[in-house]
Amino acid sequence: MLQLSEKAQRLYDLLFTKVFSLERLKGELASGAYSPDDVSMAGYQYVYDCICDLQDDSWNTPRRPRGTVLPGYCSSHMLEALECLLEHGLDPNVLYDEDTNKSNIMSELRFVENGYIAADSLALLLSHGGNPSIQIDGTSLIRDINTDLLLDLNNQIDRTRFDALVHYWMVLVGYGAKLEDGSESIDMCPGHDVSELKKHRDFYYGAIHSDRSNDHMKICFFSKHTNWEVGRY
Numbered sequence: 001m002l003q004l005s006e007k008a009q010r011l012y013d014l015l016f017t018k019v020f021s022l023e024r025l026k027g028e029l030a031s032g033a034y035s036p037d038d039v040s041m042a043g044y045q046y047v048y049d050c051i052c053d054l055q056d057d058s059w060n061t062p063r064r065p066r067g068t069v070l071p072g073y074c075s076s077h078m079l080e081a082l083e084c085l086l087e088h089g090l091d092p093n094v095l096y097d098e099d100t101n102k103s104n105i106m107s108e109l110r111f112v113e114n115g116y117i118a119a120d121s122l123a124l125l126l127s128h129g130g131n132p133s134i135q136i137d138g139t140s141l142i143r144d145i146n147t148d149l150l151l152d153l154n155n156q157i158d159r160t161r162f163d164a165l166v167h168y169w170m171v172l173v174g175y176g177a178k179l180e181d182g183s184e185s186i187d188m189c190p191g192h193d194v195s196e197l198k199k200h201r202d203f204y205y206g207a208i209h210s211d212r213s214n215d216h217m218k219i220c221f222f223s224k225h226t227n228w229e230v231g232r233y
Helices: 006-015 024-031 037-052 078-086 103-108 117-127 139-155 159-174 194-198
Strands: 094-099 101-104 202-211 217-223 229-232
Touching: 006 024, 006 037, 024 078, 037 078, 037 094, 037 101, 037 103, 078 117, 101 103, 103 117, 103 139, 117 159, 139 159, 139 217, 159 194, 194 229
Parallel strands: none
Antiparallel strands: 094 101, 202 217, 217 229
16 A cells, blocks of 8 residues: 555545545645645545445345446545536546556556446546546556457456446547557547547447357447447557
């Protein structure tokens, strides 16, 4: 666990709670006592600890409709909390040390499973200066997500969890995420631009076999308005 400063810990205690008060958080930040480092550190640790938010003592998650944010969890208020933190200096691109690895608030968001809160929070961070092509320990975030996407595509245990990851991926790609060589991860159809995927709720997806082997699959993305394919990964 990240060693928080005393001030960052005070903010964290207001964030990682099931009884959240936006007014109290705003009032605390309005005091001017918190540096951008304090704010960024508290925001990162809050997101990191929300990873297991919905899991019970047996590591099970409750049944929930896809895309629906369940109330009453520490992650339920993430979007409004992060918006407030961004107004007071949260830096989405800061890297932190977790054991022997580097970590970042945007990279940890992928594991938050409460509806599309991860995708929407990522869009918020990217629209406030987050780097969609950020590299962590020399590897681009989008490459890590690509790997997770393909692994989960072939080994789906929780389809709701996979759905949340796909929507997170769409947002990252929609904001222009590039691999280390500058290439993109999706082939868009003629007449469509990758930036359309920022509005991830406007699209649905399906998997196809690209050959006779189950090991080679592609994910196709379709517009909900036209039902036409817009891109393929």
